[in-house]
Amino acid sequence: MSAVPEQRRSWFADADFELALVQLERERPQSLWRAARERLRRRASVRWSLRFLIGLCLLSFLAPLLPLPSPAAINLANATLPPQLPWPAPGALDFEPQYWELGPLDAQMVSLRTSLFGKWRTGHWLGTDALGRDVLARVVWGSRTSLLVALCAALTSLVIGASWGALAGLSGGRVDNVLMRIVDVLFAVPTIFLVIFLLSVLDAPGAGEARLSREQIFFLVVGAVSWLSMARVVRGQVLELERSAFVEAARAAGASTPWILTRHILPNVLGLVVVNLTLTLPSVILYEAFLSFLGLGVEPPRVSWGLLAAEGAEALNPLESYAWLVLAPGCAMAATLLALSTLGDGLRDALSVTERHER
């Protein structure tokens, strides 16, 4: 308010002037992103979802470093222990570093873990499965697969899907027609065919030393089939923006095409892309579970949430209830997907321009 020049003050009664300034300050145009961030921060559910997801990513990345029992060590003497009371259960000094083939970074983390904690491991806080493997350790290690699958799908939908849709929407005409017909055709081919085809071609014994591991193939496959809807959504949005009044106005005012693209189209599409991502990630994680149920997912002894949930669902029976086997991965999955969709909803509300002045 001090920035107001002295001589102008006399035009108004002081009180009116102050009021007008306050009004102006409140209506000051904000950048889309700043306004969105502001609105996101105000929602507790979004804050908690974000915290949860960041924590989960850290936890799954640092899994080899944690003093958890080994997720693959079979110990039939401890089979199907329920989650123990008093909780948390006391630890023990019998850690055996049994894993599947680990990458170099993970192997280093495991050796760091043994030098840090020695043979000490946490107790079976969430019980054990039919082969005596610790459920908590399996859920934490399983999160790595499920999150990586989601990450791969996110990257392909971003890189292939978004640019495919943008290219179609921007070029219009024949190019648009051809690109979208390809998407239509791919939509009409049963996804499971493509998955099985890719799995069997890439996993063929003839591929030699350069062969990808089953896990990498799996990530590739899920990525390859998850970009279609992103392409459709982005194309629709780009088309709508191209036709919209404000782009027309910018063009009439003499704005160049790159300017319109970066200044008007990109910001408006980005929001939708981010929202669509947070909504596709849950469906990809569920698709991983579906493939694991069919036995097309990661290979044991590796774990994923889908595999754990499938094993747990199989162990559900009325005579002897091993409910924790399905509850542990189920709850982990449910919490993650819930956090993702809460974040997505929050982002959608925060980025929707029409609601900017509400609330």
Place this chain on the structure above:
Amino acid sequence: MSRFLLRRALWFVVTTWAVITIAFFVLRAAPGGPFSGERKLHPSVEAALRAQYHLDWPLWKQYLHTLGPLNLDERGLFGDASDVFGGLLALDFGPSMQHRDVSVNDALAQSLPISITLGSLALGIALVLGLGAALLSAQFPGSRFDRLVRLAAAAGLVLPNFVIASLLVLVFAFWIPIAPVAGWGAPRHVLLPALALALPFAAYIARLARAGLLETLSKDYIRTARAKGASESAILWRHALRGALTPVVSYLGPAAAGVLTGSLVIERIFAIPGAGTHFVASALNRDYTMAMGVTVVYAVMVFGFNTAVDVAYTLLDPRLDLEREA
């Protein structure tokens, strides 16, 4: 409208052809064949089998034979000409390569009705549950019921369907025994699988419809209707619901195609002899003819429902003009 449908029909032919071609070459490019199973066959037996199913032909000839319309084997055009028309254009998918003595047409005729019955029942349940919850919840936004619906809708979308199905079995087949665990044949067998299939869809529909309703309720024409003195229920049912249905319909199109061609997981858990099983089994066993059959059925369903969705848009929103959009 008729011009739109004509264009669609033309596209349908092109798309289906493309899908068939992709499925044909994709499956044959995959390593292995229908007779390279666990049990190793004697080379002469395998050669005889391959000859019987024309797998010894060059690929282009197999492709033409699959596609039709001219029958290329010894009873066809170049043979004794007793059966000239064959292949997909004659709607003849040929014999299954895995299930001996069963034609793909017969297998589909047996399993598809089961999947369609189950699927349409599940869709009905999902629509009633989802729309009902959304209507009630949008009428009193922020109420306790609204919060409950939002929570239930969120919960239905975060669990894999095999977990939901297993929980349903545990509760409704063992703890409160009102339905059989698995099987197919009697009407009571339908209950649990249809419910398990419907719940995730109901959750999604409730979510979409609630958001759509709330958005529509803030539109100007709703305010006009209120100003004119229309009752709340008339506003909700006659004016708002129509606008809110658009996202639901566009979601339902592809979803219906998936549900009606059979849900693999549900069919496996409840031991239902539906068509969903054929999708995975045929691709895994390289049952080329069966795979082609399910591909065509699926593509036709997807295309049909997408067209139905576009037609439904015009019914829901008279401002849309399909002739122009197409």
